[in-house]
Amino acid sequence: MGRTRVHLALGALLALAGAALVSSSAPAAQAWPGELPALAASRQVKEPKIEFDPIPFGHDRKRQMAAYSKRHYGERTWRLTDPKAIVLHYTATDTYPPVFNTFASNAPNLGESPGVCAQFVVDKDGTIHQLTRLYVRCRHTVGLNHVALGIEMVQGATGTRHGAEQAILGRRGQARSAVRLVAWLKQRYGIDMKNVIGHAMANDSPLFKDREGWRNDHVDWRSTDVRQFRKRVAKLIRASRG
Ligand SMILES: [Zn+2]
Structure with missing residues (x-):
């Protein structure tokens, strides 16, 4: 389950990040899993308070x-x-x-x-x-x-x-x-x-x-x-x- 999550998160990240990260050859499982959510989030407009x-x-x-x-x-x-x-x-x-x-x-x-x-x-x-x-x-x-x-x-x-x-x-x-x-x-x-x-x-x-x-x-x-x-x-x- 944890592994699946990492892959999903990376897939989302790659979709967002474009060429720079796509060109990286780092295998998914070794790509600083702890940093993925933060980086992905930083590329999105933050949800406003509703x-x-x-x-x-x-x-x-x-x-x-x-x-x-x-x-x-x-x-x-x-x-x-x-x-x-x-x-x-x-x-x-x-x-x-x-x-x-x-x-x-x-x-x-x-x-x-x-x-x-x-x-x-x-x-x-x-x-x-x-x-x-x-x-x-x-x-x-x-x-x-x-x-x-x-x-x-x-x-x-x-x-x-x-x-x-x-x-x-x-x-x-x-x-x-x-x-x-x-x-x-x-x-x-x-x-x-x-x-x-x-x-x-x-x-x-x-x-x-x-x-x-x-x-x-x-x-x-x-x-x-x-x-x-x-x-x-x-x-x-x-x-x-x-
Ligand atoms: Zn109107």
């Missing part, structure tokens, strides 16, 4: 999500098995509690159930709330809920173009938490940077699909602001690689 704050997502809501998925994506499932995108949002509220209450309420949206939600909400102080398990689909972005994790950031509407996004980017704790969360999820699921998008970009995503002809009319996180966000994600990933 507060699990679950909304009710029992049998009924799962059944509703599966039926929604069948109508809009053609497959009856509530599971998010292979996320390929991360969609950034802001809440248009000044605080977190009304967001939690809305997502927990399971009130129909656009005449359909289940209610809206996002897997994560990042508060202004940088607290990351996780509202559902990662393998649960949430309705946060028309056309992408079958492939995308949703991240809400607490921020009121400002009435100006880019105002809300720039407020978030300028808020040190919140921006840092959101960037770390996205970097960690991006690495964990192997999500391409081009698929880290804003809600306002969703209709143009190559992953977009809605069999009922629905489109998003939301304007949160346009591409200019998302480009700034992506730069910070890329920088954090580079820094983690040392």
